Amino acid sequence: MKVLKFGGTSVANAKNINLVKNIIANEQSDNIIVVVSALGGITDLLLKSAALACTQDISYKATFKEIENRHLSTIKELIPIHSQSKMLSKVKSELNTLETLLEGAYLIGEITPKLSDKIVSYGELLSSYIISEHFIAEGIDAAYIDSRELIKTNSTHGKTTVNFQLTNSNCVEALKSHENTVLVMGGFIASSVSGDSTTLGRGGSDYSAAIVANALDAEILQVWTDVSGMYTANPKIVKQAMSIPHISYEEAMELSHFGAKVLFPPTIQPVLSKGIPIVIKNTFKPEDQGTLISRNTNGLGKTVRGISHVEEVALLSLEGSGMVGIPGISKRFFEVLSNADISVVLITQASSEHSICVGISNQDTQKAVSIINEAFDFEISRGKIKPVIAEKDLAIVALVGDNMKSHQGLSGKMFSTLGKNNVNIRAIAQGASERNISAVILKSDVKKALNSLHEAFFEENVKQLNLFVMGVGNVGAKFLNQIQQQKKYLKEKLKLNIRVIGMSNSRTMVFDEDGISLKNWEALLAAGEKADKGLFYDKVMKLNYRNSIFVDNTASEEVSNTYHSYLQNSISVVTCNKIACSSPFSNYQELKDLARKYNAPFLFETNVGAGLPxxxxxxxxxxxxxxxxxxxxxxxxxxxxxxxxxxxxxxxxxxxxxxxxxxxxxxxxxxxxxxxxxxxxxxxxxxxxxxxxxxxxxxxxxxxxxxxxxxxxxxxxxxxxxxxxxxxxxxxxxxxxxxxxxxxxxxxxxxxxxxxxxxxxxxxxxxxxxxxxxxxxxxxxxxxxxxxxxxxxxAGADVTASGIFADIIRVGNF
CATH class of the missing domain: 3.30.360.10 (Dihydrodipicolinate Reductase; domain 2)
Incomplete structure (x- = not known):
């Protein structure tokens, strides 16, 4: 018995559904349960239409029409014409009911959690029916099962809990009553004991599949998505991220809780107790290995297995001398948040008991501040506790690994890496198990932080240097040519990956976030935007890359005056421009001090003797x-x-x-x-x-x-x-x-x-x-x-360029 779950992108359209059909046809198992999500984007459209309807916005009808067209066109593409009539009739009937529900929300101008559950359930109800009929039309021995008949929950809409005893019994009976090889059901949806539609939360299709796998003692749960497994970091942010072949249940839970979207966090719990392995596979690259999630077989092997993050975080800080030694302060603090349905994602408290700091969702900040200040109004009025301090637009980055506790220095390496790249840490949390080390940082620093940490822990010590070059005349041109010539050698022998992200001459400037091609940089620069030293600096700041180096190949005093700004943002400066280092001693000393303070090398070997050391x-x-x-x-x-x-x-x-x-x-x-x-x-x-x-x-x-x-x-x-x-x-x-x-x-x-x-x-x-x-x-x-x-x-352009190049390498080895 195998359970295969396919996400929204895997069933987004007829073309993708055919890929799913091929995967099912190639599976070798006597019994397969296929759990599918709604067609890609449909759940969002259902929520949008409901939101519009309850505000009595007539445009909900246009959104409903889009939902209708998506399903009807998918049927027409998947099902032979002679078999379409019955399906179209059933789907139109279901859509008519959905339209009636939306109309009701429009007329009364509100929507209840119960009605919301019923409306959003139509995504999975329709997709599972359409896909099952497509399988049958293609000759697969398949049948459709309504998930609401299997998975039973309580009646608390929006916060349902599963009745596992009844659900397990229903799943076993359903399997006995169907002799088909393949059974297709919708994920995410369930029903209460009284028969009302309920849902398992966004991402609940994964959870549905795990519930069924647990109930039927499946040999494996396969989660098919649009990426080839769980990655060492978010591959959309860290391009060097790699698929993890095998991780433990606990590591997978940590990664999924901290933003790894490939797996819904509660999914692991139902299969963990029975040791049912999970495999995450790519629908669009089924030949890829993917990620196997099972009990820890890593032994004392790799330490950090992944780096994850969650954005849109706010920090709440409650502090004051009136908290020290007073029992119950923490209880009251967390109880207030709990009663308001505000989830806490991170907790840290000073040993002095002078302050408590928690991480919550950005969207809950205003409500949280209000209710906490109200709860502690007496202490605040007496000056014993300060009004709660809120900081928004933050993010949490986390190192995850079962064996991190067996290795010294990981926290130091993590914080040192972030510090060298001017990533300010606002709070730190680390459990006694040391399976997760979390740091709260600015949301704007996430890309730089993830790439820096990934480079430090996963990339075989290959360090990426991101260059911003001002001046590409005689010396600058030779310098760029030398980089192009030596790029392969530097990566293989010195473990340095040098990229030129931005460059400018006196007329134009150009930027490329993936690195400017040095084979035709002259043409790219000629077609760039008008040069502006201020805008150049602003762009460097906005990109906020790790291991950034500003390279000044000019003889401009105006350019040399910008060094302070770069250094105090932990951006190294390499220059052949002698003006700064021969300026008034106070300025020279300040530049040296800034370089030390912000761990940003300030190198100017070529100021004297060009390339001579x-x-x-x-x-x-x-x-x-x-x-x-x-x-x-x-x-x-x-x-x-x-x-x-x-x-x-x-x-x-x-x-x-x-x-x-x-x-x-x-x-x-x-x-x-x-x-x-x-x-x-x-x-x-x-x-x-x-x-x-x-x-x-x-x-x-x-x-x-x-x-x-x-x-x-x-x-x-x-x-x-x-x-x-x-x-x-x-x-x-x-x-x-x-x-x-x-x-x-x-x-x-x-x-x-x-x-x-x-x-x-x-x-x-x-x-x-x-x-x-x-x-x-x-x-x-x-x-x-x-x-x-x-x-x-x-003297000479070649030797001066080589001196600049040598300084770049020194920064790389810093």
């Missing part, structure tokens, strides 16, 4: 207890390129122009040639060494003519370079005469910093520095005579 090395020296005594460096790849290529066969103007065209300089080359860029770099190194310094404290020995420094545009700047070519040539000739080379050197020692052009003699570490290379000499207490040297390419 200069800042990272400096950090390790300081962190390990070494002390920086002196820093000497050639930090401008652009200036090194200029002076390595400038000679008496060229002009200074042409070499600078070439450096700009090849991407060695900032967009404004005067920033490099004036020494401002190098000043920023030595300032950053001094600060990272632990020194308090501002840009004004650095001595700048500029080699440019004053007129060049005072220009306001590219044209005038390059014109002045031509005008002073003679002085540049004189500088070059003097250097050659001394058998030296020109290098722009930055130095920091004894709290003082300076930058300027120097003639470097043969034998010096700087003398043979070629192309656009940078070099840094760290003199420390551990390296006092022979400095630690870092040398390599210090």
């Amino acid at each position: 200069i800042i990272d090395t400096l950090k390790h020296l300081v962190a390990s207890g070494d002390k920086i005594l002196k820093i000497q460096a050639v930090l401008s790849g652009s200036l090194n390129f200029v002076f390595n290529n400038f000679n008496d066969g060229t002009t200074f103007h042409d070499i600078v122009k070439k450096a700009q065209q090849e991407g060695y300089t900032e967009p404004d080359p005067k920033i490099d040639l004036s020494g401002v860029d190098v000043m920023r770099k030595i300032l950053i190194l001094a600060r990272e060494s632990g020194n308090v310094l501002d840009i004004e404290d650095i001595e700048n020995q500029s080699f440019l003519p004053k007129v060049s420094l005072e220009t306001n545009n590219y044209e005038d700047f390059f014109r002045t370079l031509k005008e002073h070519e003679a002085s540049f040539q004189e500088m070059y000739q003097q250097t050659v005469a001394e058998d030296s080379k020109l290098k722009y050197v930055a130095q920091f020692e004894n709290g003082k910093a300076s930058v300027g052009l120097q003639r470097i003699p043969k034998g010096h570490d700087f003398y043979n520095l070629e192309g656009s290379d940078n070099i840094v000499l760290f003199y420390t207490e551990r390296y006092p005579n022979q400095p630690m040297i870092i040398k390599g390419a210090g």
